[in-house]
Amino acid sequence: MFRGKKREEPVKEEVFDVDEEHGAVTRKIDGSRVMMMGSHGWASIEKELETTFITGAAVIMQRVGYSYGRAMGRAARSQGIAPEQTFEQMQALARESGWGLFTLSSGDLYGGVARISVRDCYFCLHARExxxxxxxxxxxxxxxxxxxxxxxxxxxxxxxxxxxxxAVCEILVERVG
Ligand SMILES: [Zn+2]
Known part of the structure; x- marks a missing residue:
């Protein structure tokens, strides 16, 4: 019902282009296609994996995240992101993807050991106790x-x-090789 109404405040530059006519959402910076995934739907996928694979679910989920992260890292490298900028790039990806707000709580990612704190984490939004x-x-x-x-x-x-x-999720990252 707000469609077509003129916005009074200048809008922040949009990260994605939503083409409802073709059912396509693309990331403006590189034209790559993305898909939105609702948090309740995501939580039910995780629950299903746990029910089916019990303790194996954790490994599956970590590999899902890992391979997705590798793909995003490859895309970033092809855009000329330097290793020194890894944390900043990760933080930017998290912001635009809706994973949560990443901050460095200790250490230095490029230096080999870091703790990354995540506020408003998407992945445990509906998991409690x-x-x-x-x-x-x-x-x-x-x-x-x-x-x-x-x-x-x-x-x-x-x-x-x-x-x-x-209060936050926190990931310890250690270089091992
Ligand atoms: Zn968590």
Whole structure:
């Protein structure tokens, strides 16, 4: 009902182009096609994986995040993002993708050890009262982007998670090779 109404404030530059006529959403910066995924739908996918694969679900979800992160890292490298800019690139991707707000709470990603804190994490939005961290996809994404842009292997551990009562989710990233 607000369509066509003139906005009074200048709008922030849009990240995506939504073409409702063709059912296509593209990322403006590189023209790549994206798909929106609602958080309730995502939460039910995770629940289904846990029911089907029990403890294997964590590995599957981490690999899902990891391969997606590698692909995003490759795209960033092809746009000339330098290894020194890995954290800034990851933070920008998280902002535009809706994963949450990434900040560096300690260390230096390019230096080899860092803790990345995530406020308003998408991946555990509907998971509560968990006994451990549940953001396996988030950890995988961080690992995949780091591995690809820095060109080394990293170990990722979710040390804090909103789902287990922490104020933020926090991923420890350590270069291992
Ligand atoms: Zn979490």
């Amino acid at each position: 968990s006994t451990g961290g549940v953001c396996f996809v988030l950890a995988g994404l961080v690992g995949g982007i780091s591995d690809e842009i820095i060109g080394a292997t990293h170990r990722v551990t979710e040390e804090k998670c909103i789902a287990k009562g922490d």
